[in-house]
Amino acid sequence: MYRFAERLAPWLAILCVLTLAAGLYLGLVVAPADYEQGDSYRIIYIHVPAAWMSMFVYMVMATSSAVFLIWRLKIADIVAVASAPIGAAFTAVALLTGSFWGKPMWGTWWIWDARLTSELLLLFLYLGYLALRGALESPQSASKAAAILAIVGVVNIPIIHFSVEWWNTLHQPASITKFDKPSMHISMLRPLLLMVLAFQLLYFHNLMVRVRALILQRENRASWVAELAEKNHV
């Protein structure tokens, strides 16, 4: 797994930089302005990918936590820990960019509607997960307790997703849905999908780097780690 992560990371980094550059250029320069919002809508190219990733990363974290609880696979636990700070960062970016857009467009930085509140709850779930891990002394009980928290928190994900359909919210409903024609012009949609891909690659690259570091940390008594350290003159 260590070798796999080592080999994959640089490729993911290169692909990520390429799609990020292309997505930003197409989104910020080439794509036309919106008929009502003008150029302000362009924050969507950060906001929507970050918001999607905040939920996607949580799903990865909850799934690997379940795998860890059931099969006691150490690597599943490592993937969950490695994902948490990345997911928290995506959530914070989604909340901040949404706030920057909300002030000029809606007229407010923040409103306690169902979408915004449930996304804020997601941020607290990530932070709570990390805090719980840090608070417990024994690594075994920390892993188990945090895994249970991650699984319990997963009920928030459908709430975030469907909040704009179930309740009256200030946040607009989804522009891109699986079963419907996207309510976004194709010239604006393409850069957005590219940005989503770039954010996915960014996550997996970060994950690989963090997983490697965590494996080294946990296996610091294993002979192969000692050999590796010797080879690199650490």
Next chain:
Amino acid sequence: MTPKRKQRLLMVCLMLSGVGVAVAFGVNAFKQNIMLFHSPSDVAAGAVEPGTPFRVGGMVIDGSVNRSSETLAVSFGLTDHAENITVSFEGILPDLFREGQGIVAMGSIDDQGTFNATEVLAKHDENYMPPEVAEALEKAGKMPGTAANYGSKTVQP
């Protein structure tokens, strides 16, 4: 799968469904509080007492906006295409405020049935398009409407 793992899998499933059901009940009980705004139909049906602060959401009726020439006072009609309500407000309106646009206003209704707003927020819809496309759609009379967003999720008192 060993019996031990099967048992753990069962525990995880039980935990998820237990929490899921609990949250579903909780959310359902708070349904009225989670709704950000009432529609004009709710208000007409008497969902809110005069004087209690709440939010109302709907579309600004075309041609209904009345601006005072000396102060920032403005009044306009709000509709969900079933019922109408008159909103009066004094202050700065958000950029996206215009006739035919969805808004959410905070305030209360007085005895005459007028909604006195303390805050007006624009509700943007999910449609994004370049100006040329919007123009072409308008000409063809195929502009996507947002009327369906209002009143479809109304809460009866």
